[in-house]
Amino acid sequence: MAGSPGCFKLVDGQEVKRWRRGERERLIALRQALPPAERRRCSAQIDAQLRREIAAQPGILGVYWPFRAEFDPRPVIDWAIGLGRTVALPVVVDKQGPLEYRTWRPGEPLVDGVWNIPVPERRVVVTPAIVLAPLVGFDDACYRLGYGGGYFDRTLGALRPKPLAIGVGFEAQVLATIYPQSFDVPMGLIVTEASVRRPPADPA
Numbered sequence: 001m002a003g004s005p006g007c008f009k010l011v012d013g014q015e016v017k018r019w020r021r022g023e024r025e026r027l028i029a030l031r032q033a034l035p036p037a038e039r040r041r042c043s044a045q046i047d048a049q050l051r052r053e054i055a056a057q058p059g060i061l062g063v064y065w066p067f068r069a070e071f072d073p074r075p076v077i078d079w080a081i082g083l084g085r086t087v088a089l090p091v092v093v094d095k096q097g098p099l100e101y102r103t104w105r106p107g108e109p110l111v112d113g114v115w116n117i118p119v120p121e122r123r124v125v126v127t128p129a130i131v132l133a134p135l136v137g138f139d140d141a142c143y144r145l146g147y148g149g150g151y152f153d154r155t156l157g158a159l160r161p162k163p164l165a166i167g168v169g170f171e172a173q174v175l176a177t178i179y180p181q182s183f184d185v186p187m188g189l190i191v192t193e194a195s196v197r198r199p200p201a202d203p204a
Contacts, residue, residue: 016179020145027137027145027173032069034170039069042170045193046071050132050168051079053189053196057164059129060086062101065118070134071168074106081105088126090155091119098155101128128163131156133187135169137178142167142186142199145178156185164188171195 034042054061054076061080066072077087088101092114102120104110113119133152137145144167146152156165167187171194178184190197 013181016181019179020148023145023175024136024148028068030172031136031170034069034172042193043071046168046170046191047075049191049193049196050076050166053166053191054080054085054130055083057130059163060088060101060103060126062088062090062128062131062163064090064132064134067115067117067134071170073132073168076132078106086126088128089118089120090151092151095149098158099151101126101131127159127161129161131159131163131165133165133167135167135173135190137173137175138167138169138187138190138197139175139177139180140197141177141180142188142190142197143178143180143184144187144190145175150183153183153185166191168192 050073061077063073063077064070066074080087086103087105089104090099091102093100095114102122103124103126104120104122109121110118111121131152133144133146135144136147144152152165156162165185165187167190169190169192171192174192180186186199188199
């Protein structure tokens with residue numbers, strides 16, 4: 001399959017689903033295989049880019065706990081808390097519903113959630129102004145390929161006011177297109193070690 005994001009209406013939904021499944025496996029394996037020195041270099045650049053973008057946006061910061069060799073945002077969490085920001089981690093409370101964000105600070109107890117990803121034990125629910133979303137893949141239109149559960153798309157559709165969604169990943173994860181479907185929600189920004197991407201402006 002090849003083409004521009006505008007051609008997705010011509011592609012069968014089941015074909016897109018099969019293609020995405022294969023791309024997820026390929027991209028996760030690629031991410032996990034990054035050499036340690038390259039991972040440290042890329043992570044330092046992503047960290048610096050994220051701090052600049054987050055500093056420009058006030059409000060509660062929704063983060064994530066790293067999983068399967070994702071960019072590790074914990075130094076960014078420490079930095080944000082040091083500035084007095086409130087930080088929240090996502091929790092799956094309904095596998096068909098949106099994520100719930102609970103406040104958390106390092107040292108507070110965590111318990112295993114879905115896929116054994118740690119989540120805050122204490123339930124203090126907040127609405128983040130900024131949400132960091134880990135990327136499996138992405139395209140230049142700022143559409144995100146995730147793990148296929150639809151959690152972030154449902155969450156971004158449900159949160160009010162709508163937060164700034166920042167996709168976070170490595171440049172090696174870029175695709176020509178993810179073949180966006182009607183339920184896919186573009187990120188407000190995508191941050192990699194190489195650039196900060198913004199979605200194209202709607203034509204006038």
